[in-house]
Amino acid sequence: MSDVARAGSIEPGSGQLTADVDATHGLDLYRRMQLIRRFEERVYLHYLQGELPGTLHQSQGQEAVAVGICDALRPTDWITSTHRPHGHALAKGVDLRAAMAELYGKATGCCGGKGGSMHLGDPSVGMLPAIAIVGGGNTVVTGLGLAFKLMRTDQVAVCFFGEGASNEGAFHEGLNFAAVQHLPIVFACENNLYGASTPFHQVSLVPDVATRAVAYGVRGEIVDGMDVLAVREAAGRAVAEARAGAGPVLLECKTYRFAGHSRGDVKGYRSREEEVLWKERDPIVRLRARLAATLDAGVLDDMDAQVEAALDDAIEFARQSPLPRAEDALTDAYATVISGGSAS
Amino acid sequence: MTAAEAPVVGERRLTIAEALREAIAEEMRHDEKVFLIGEDIGVPGGFGGAFGVYLGLTEEFGHDRIIDTPISEKALAGAAIGAALMGMRPIPDLQYADFLFECMDELVNQAAKMRYMSNGKLSVPLVLRCPVGTANRGAQHGQCPESYFVHVPGLKVVCVSDAYHAKGLLKSAVRDDDPVLFFEHKLLYGSKGREQAGGMDLTAHVPEEEYFFPIGKAVxxxxxxxxxxxxxxxxxxxxxxxxxxxxxxxxxxxxxxxxxxxxxxxxxxxxxxxxxxxxxxxxxxxxxxxxxxxxxxxxxxxxxxxxxxxxxxxxxxxxxxxxxxxxxxxxxxxxxxxxxxxxxxxxx
The missing domain is CATH 3.40.50.920 (Rossmann fold)
Structure with missing residues (x-):
């Protein structure tokens, strides 16, 4: 890469969006963000129509974080996720049909119907079942990093968590332990300003989670989480540092969830003006504008159509899939079936 | 084989602490994925664990496999669970079972449920050693909290009371693919509790040759x-x-x-x-x-x-x-x- 490119002064029309991302790559980032956006929107519709059990935590608006960070990872790297995991799962490569079927509670789901929306994950693509306890992943991820270090692999683990988790003891214990052990971990904070309905400024006098890195002797960085190219660039740096043994890194992505905390949230705790301001920074709209400068508009429209077709297929797959067998509820608590403990 | 039996002249008798140390050393030699992680377990000039069970092990296995942690039970439990998820076989140590409450989320919500939530795709093979029991240490260093964990599907709970079964069960627990909480009584490690145990010999015959004792079997x-x-x-x-x-x-x-x-x-x-x-x-x-x-x-x-x-x-x-x-x-x-x-x- 040239020094010019490194400085970010990319020639308009050159086809290069950043030093690391050319137009083809950019189109792929766009596809994956659009897939997440439309997944969330369509799933919500079918949820309201009564097709899906349970609850939903949607991530519209936060797509650039999931996609930008996972794009900097290898298939052999791992992530931990949160109660809002759909975007992380699709970005890390969980099969679309299997993810959809899991939300539908079907046997073909990536967790066989045992996980559901809040525990979406698939070890085969490097994603633990999402951990829906706030801060829960922040300590478990240290073990992933420790195993990579002990086994002398060059794998990296990313822990996604919200700004709300930074007030949990787990955040501090996990970051400190990872720091003293120099573990190959990126702690990726999705700061969407609200823990459920509670604004972050009400629960922390430190406005930027990244500044907490100083307390643990690690590097912290703040990035615009509404710009997938910026996230990709920062993630590339953080992941490279972690892989080289210079981690962990605390990467804070400033973002916003366009939807409520969970289904049925009418968002009475934030102003419509604030929502409009953030909507104007929609990461998909922004990347589409960047790409439109070099790509034919038809290419982007085709991509949108492909995403809809893939979702049509996944939804149909989920609908047609068999329900889990009721008796499968009693398997997989242990490696081998143990006697006793079943109520009559 | 009961502890009440009179010792046979010439047989090898060990305390529970010695038997546990032997089991750990054997398993660490057997499988390089086995490692120890905890507070004050391998610090040079330190304690060898709160009850001396690890004394001498650092010299053989080094600090890569005997990892001292901050006083940070959530982190050390999380680290053990995460490493186990990646195929390692950690033996975390919490010094006192009373400190289990510091990492209940890691144990109950993560370790116990990862296999199930993943539909059987993941395992959490770890053995968490938990010293229990009253010994004039009061309300926060003497509890026997094993029953809390008997209530948690996904965990296994072991209570050992003599050296023979302590060794055989610890070896089985290390090779088990599920998370095992291993409760040991502080007064039974050596011979300190002998008087309180009615003057009984608290050592037991432990054969030189390797053996296992199965989890889930009473004697x-x-x-x-x-x-x-x-x-x-x-x-x-x-x-x-x-x-x-x-x-x-x-x-x-x-x-x-x-x-x-x-x-x-x-x-x-x-x-x-x-x-x-x-x-x-x-x-x-x-x-x-x-x-x-x-x-x-x-x-x-x-x-x-x-x-x-x-x-x-x-x-x-x-x-x-x-x-x-x-x-x-x-x-x-x-x-x-x-x-x-x-x-x-x-x-x-």
Missing amino acids: VKREGMSVTVVATHMSLYRSLAAAEELAQDGIDCEVIDPLTLLPFDEETIFASVRKTGRLVIAHEDTLTGGWGAELAARVAEECLYSLQAPIRRVASHDVPLPVAPVMEQTVVPSQARIKAAIQRCCEG
């Missing part, structure tokens, strides 16, 4: 026809001592060490109760909601018509632990209380 420590007594840790030794006294009164106790509380070896207990018709359960965990309650319920469900008298439980009273010895001895099950409960059970 009959003393055979008898009058009454079944199920007990763990110090309560086991006090039950055995009480049994010797009661034998003089014609009460012939069958004393069983369950060894594993989850999964529980019901069949051994049921068979004994069907034979004796009477059951006494003794544990140092508190009474209400203790594992003895679960066992009593299962025996009532399966063996009610074999019972000739109500089931009796002897447990720590439902109060926090005091330090003053005279009060502590009042709270935990004494040999006298166990003896009285057996007598009462045999009256009916």
Whole structure:
């Protein structure tokens, strides 16, 4: 890469969006963000129509974080996720049909119907079942990093968590332990300003989670989480540092969830003006504008159509899939079936 | 093989601490994925763990495999769980079982549920060593909290009381693919508890050759026809001592060490109760909601018509632990209380 490119002064029309991302790559980032956006929107519709059990935590608006960070990872790297995991799962490569079927509670789901929306994950693509306890992943991820270090692999683990988790003891214990052990971990904070309905400024006098890195002797960085190219660039740096043994890194992505905390949230705790301001920074709209400068508009429209077709297929797959067998509820608590403990 | 048996001249007898150390060393030699992680376990010039179990191991295995952590139970439990998810076989150490409450989320929400939530695709093979038991340390360093974890599907819970089973079970636990909580009583590590255990020899024969003892299997420590007594840790030794006294009164106790509380070896207990018709359960965990309650319920469900008298439980009273010895001895099950409960059970 040239020094010019490194400085970010990319020639308009050159086809290069950043030093690391050319137009083809950019189109792929766009596809994956659009897939997440439309997944969330369509799933919500079918949820309201009564097709899906349970609850939903949607991530519209936060797509650039999931996609930008996972794009900097290898298939052999791992992530931990949160109660809002759909975007992380699709970005890390969980099969679309299997993810959809899991939300539908079907046997073909990536967790066989045992996980559901809040525990979406698939070890085969490097994603633990999402951990829906706030801060829960922040300590478990240290073990992933420790195993990579002990086994002398060059794998990296990313822990996604919200700004709300930074007030949990787990955040501090996990970051400190990872720091003293120099573990190959990126702690990726999705700061969407609200823990459920509670604004972050009400629960922390430190406005930027990244500044907490100083307390643990690690590097912290703040990035615009509404710009997938910026996230990709920062993630590339953080992941490279972690892989080289210079981690962990605390990467804070400033973002916003366009939807409520969970289904049925009418968002009475934030102003419509604030929502409009953030909507104007929609990461998909922004990347589409960047790409439109070099790509034919038809290419982007085709991509949108492909995403809809893939979702049509996944939804149909989920609908047609068999329900889990009721008796499968009693398997997989242990490696081998143990006697006793079943109520009559 | 009971601890009450007289030692055979020339046989190799070890304390529980020695047996645990030997099991850990063997498993670390056997599998490079086994490692130790905890507080004060390998610091040069340190303690070798809170109870000296790891003394000498750092010299053989080095600091890569004996990892000292901050005083940070959530982090060390999380690190062990995460490493286990990646195929390692960690043996985390918490110094005192009382500190388990610092990492309940990691144990109950993560370790116990990852296999299930992943539909069987993931395993969490770890053995968490937890020293329990009163020893004049008061309310926060003497609890026996094993019953909390008996309530958690996905965990396995082991309570060891002698060196032979401690070694065989620890080796099995390390090779088990599920998370195992391994409860050891502080007074039973060496010979310190000997007086409180009725003067019994707390060492046991441990063969030189390798062996395993299966998780989920109880042992009959003393055979008898009058009454079944199920007990763990110090309560086991006090039950055995009480049994010797009661034998003089014609009460012939069958004393069983369950060894594993989850999964529980019901069949051994049921068979004994069907034979004796009477059951006494003794544990140092508190009474209400203790594992003895679960066992009593299962025996009532399966063996009610074999019972000739109500089931009796002897447990720590439902109060926090005091330090003053005279009060502590009042709270935990004494040999006298166990003896009285057996007598009462045999009256009916």
